[in-house]
Amino acid sequence: MAGPLVTLEGVYKQFAHAGGPVTALDNVNLTVDPGTIQGVVGFSGSGKSTLLRCLCRLEKPDRGQVKVAGADLAALEGEALRQARKRIGVVFQQLHLLQARTVAANIALGLELEHQPDRAIQDRTRELLDWFGLSALADRYPSQLSGGQRQRVAIARALASAPAVLLTDEPTSAQDAETTVSVLRLLRRVRDELGVTVLLVTHELEAVRAICDRVAVLDHGRIAEEGPVSEVFGRPQSEAAKRLLVTTP
Amino acid sequence: MSELLRLLLPATLETLAMVSASGLLAGTGGLLLGILLTVTAPGRLYPAPLLHRLLSAVINFGRSVPFIILIVAVVPFTRLIAGTSIGTAAAIVPLVLGALPYVARLVEAALLEVDHGVVEAVVVMGARPWQVVVHAYLAESLPALTRVVTVLLVTLVSYSAMAGTVGGGGLGDLAIRYGYQRFRPDVMAATVVVLVTLVQSLQTAGDRLARRLDHRAPQAR
Numbered sequence: 458m459a460g461p462l463v464t465l466e467g468v469y470k471q472f473a474h475a476g477g478p479v480t481a482l483d484n485v486n487l488t489v490d491p492g493t494i495q496g497v498v499g500f501s502g503s504g505k506s507t508l509l510r511c512l513c514r515l516e517k518p519d520r521g522q523v524k525v526a527g528a529d530l531a532a533l534e535g536e537a538l539r540q541a542r543k544r545i546g547v548v549f550q551q552l553h554l555l556q557a558r559t560v561a562a563n564i565a566l567g568l569e570l571e572h573q574p575d576r577a578i579q580d581r582t583r584e585l586l587d588w589f590g591l592s593a594l595a596d597r598y599p600s601q602l603s604g605g606q607r608q609r610v611a612i613a614r615a616l617a618s619a620p621a622v623l624l625t626d627e628p629t630s631a632q633d634a635e636t637t638v639s640v641l642r643l644l645r646r647v648r649d650e651l652g653v654t655v656l657l658v659t660h661e662l663e664a665v666r667a668i669c670d671r672v673a674v675l676d677h678g679r680i681a682e683e684g685p686v687s688e689v690f691g692r693p694q695s696e697a698a699k700r701l702l703v704t705t706p
Numbered sequence: 707m708s709e710l711l712r713l714l715l716p717a718t719l720e721t722l723a724m725v726s727a728s729g730l731l732a733g734t735g736g737l738l739l740g741i742l743l744t745v746t747a748p749g750r751l752y753p754a755p756l757l758h759r760l761l762s763a764v765i766n767f768g769r770s771v772p773f774i775i776l777i778v779a780v781v782p783f784t785r786l787i788a789g790t791s792i793g794t795a796a797a798i799v800p801l802v803l804g805a806l807p808y809v810a811r812l813v814e815a816a817l818l819e820v821d822h823g824v825v826e827a828v829v830v831m832g833a834r835p836w837q838v839v840v841h842a843y844l845a846e847s848l849p850a851l852t853r854v855v856t857v858l859l860v861t862l863v864s865y866s867a868m869a870g871t872v873g874g875g876g877l878g879d880l881a882i883r884y885g886y887q888r889f890r891p892d893v894m895a896a897t898v899v900v901l902v903t904l905v906q907s908l909q910t911a912g913d914r915l916a917r918r919l920d921h922r923a924p925q926a927r
Contacts, residue, residue: 513830542832553827556922557845566841567831600923618831 461488462621462654463495463512468521468531470507470678481507482518483678489671491621494648494655496665496686498701499675505658508675509626512656513547514538526621543571546615546653550627552607554599560610561586561595567617581617589613589643605636612643622654623647629664641667662705666690674698710896713880718900720794721876724866728801729859735802736809736858737851739765741839743810744817751825751838768807774868776804797874801865809858816850817843849920856912860905867901877901 470482481504489495499505510516511523514530523530528541554563564585568578586592589609599607608628615623625644629637645668647653657669665672665686672690673683676697682689693699743761746754771779777800781791784799820843828842844851867878877897885894 515826515830539832539834542830545830547827547830549823549827551821551823553821553823555824555828555841555846557848557919566828570828570831570833570837570841598921600921 462491462493462526463487463489463656464522464524465508465511466522466524468508468511468518468523470504470511470516470518480678482511485521485675485678485680487673487680487683489622489654489656491654492648492652493671494645494657494669496669496672497656497658497675498660498662498665498672499697500701501660503675504678505660505675506626507678509547509624509656509658512624513542513545543567543618544621546618546620546623548608548611548615548623548625548628550630552611554607554610554614556599559596559598560591560602563599563610564591564614564617566614571618585613585617604632605639608632608636608640609643612647616647616651616653620653622656624656624658626658627660628657629659629661637664644668660705662690662701674701710892713884713893714877714896714900717875717877717880717897718904720874721863721866721878721904724794724797724801724869724874724876725859725862728798728805728866729855729862731798731802732805732809732862733855733858735806737813739806739810740813740817741843743814744843745835745839750822751829752835765807765810768803769811771804773800773804773865776800777869792873794875797866797869797876801862801869804865805858805862808861809854812854812857813851816847816854819850820846849916849922852912852916852919856909856916859908859912863901863905863908877904 465485465487468482468485469480471478471480485504485508497505497508507516511518512525512530514523514533518531521531525541526544528537528544530538530541533541555566558566561582565578565582568581583592586595589612591606591609591613594602594606599610602610612623612625623644628640628644632640641664644655644657648655657664659665669686671684672686674681674689674695674697676695681695681697682693689698690702693702739761743758743765745751746758746761748755748758780800780803784796785791787799788796790796824846825838825842828838833841864878866874866876867881870876870879870882877900881894881897884890885897
């Protein structure tokens with residue numbers, strides 16, 4: 458595919474608050490080429506989460522375009538939006554697995570929603586269970602899994618409908634060191650072997666250093682700096698990036 | 707003994723008929739109202755403040771009318787629906803109307819327990835509105851909804867006793883007419899035994915089913 462896979466153009470989002478409106482995203486421009494692992498870092502309250510929520514249209518930007526694989530999510534509604542969402546996989550910070558469904562049924566849900574034939578759902582689910590090393594856990598419920606296993610299920614579920622881009626929100630927070638390493642390794646394999654573009658939203662610079670190709674530094678709803686990880690972290694130009702590098706490990 | 711049985715058997719069947727028919731209708735209607743109430747709330751799936759407030763007000767109104775008064779008040783409506791205002795079939799009308807708003811609120815409470823993040827996770831998968839309701843709200847709250855049905859049925863058993871006032875029949879009616887008005891403590895005692903057994907079995911079955919359907923971690927229950 459020619460050109461960027463994800464394009465944010467002039468994205469602006471404001472929230473109404475008791476103490477007056479808060480601008481969460483202030484004219485954000487960002488492009489992500491296919492096959493990239495793009496990091497988005499910033500202090501809490503910098504707008505990282507809102508950016509991710511705009512990318513899957515859980516928030517509708519007040520202004521601007523959010524193009525993913527050619528479709529402008531900010532402008533779509535109804536059936537067109539539902540179709541566009543299938544090109545996007547989301548792994549939430551809290552994972553949000555369905556407690557009433559087994560591992561296999563969690564992974565199969567996206568395909569069930571599309572009313573795919575049972576045979577196709579079974580095959581695809583088995584393929585994903587196998588790829589993620591979850592076959593032995595297929596009939597377990599999320600409550601019976603470890604944190605790392607649950608995370609694998611969440612990533613597998615997000616990839617079920619073969620999206621072009623995977624959005625992950627703080628995948629390494631609240632995980633032990635060992636799980637953090639394996640999750641990052643897994644995300645890299647998702648890009649390398651499945652060809653899925655990955656967007657990693659995090660406040661942990663270590664995670665970005667480990668797997669990201671490029672990184673955007675978000676500060677007060679604006680992108681202060683964007684570029685290859687080595688450049689941004691090696692020779693930060695913006696005040697925001699410098700502050701981030703000094704204060705976070 | 708045979709006389710007791712002759713009195714108890716039809717009364718028990720009448721109670722069961724009233725409870726199951728009104729339970730089915732109030733359960734279905736209350737479920738739909740509860741879903742509507744939940745998804746139209748501010749900040750939820752399909753916020754519709756006006757509809758939400760209207761629905762909420764109507765439900766509150768329904769809940770504020772004491773059941774014994776409701777039975778009498780809806781007599782014209784009962785006559786319209788059932789053709790008569792007396793008898794077991796007629797008693798089902800006020801039973802449904804009385805239980806409906808309670809069920810709606812109980813269903814709402816059960817659905818609000820579903821993590822909004824889980825709802826959003828299903829939305830971003832490209833689910834249609836009804837699919838979000840089925841796969842997120844209903845499937846995830848199935849144990850809680852089972853408990854709602856249990857409470858509904860148990861409540862209907864006791865409500866149906868009051869429906870005896872309009873000739874609804876049933877165990878409560880029997881207890882009043884024979885046990886109380888005709889000074890038959892044996893009928894009274896037997897009726898109470900049947901009612902207690904009925905309620906206990908409903909509660910036990912409901913609890914057991916709810917536990918079987920619950921796959922959350924034990925500390926989250």
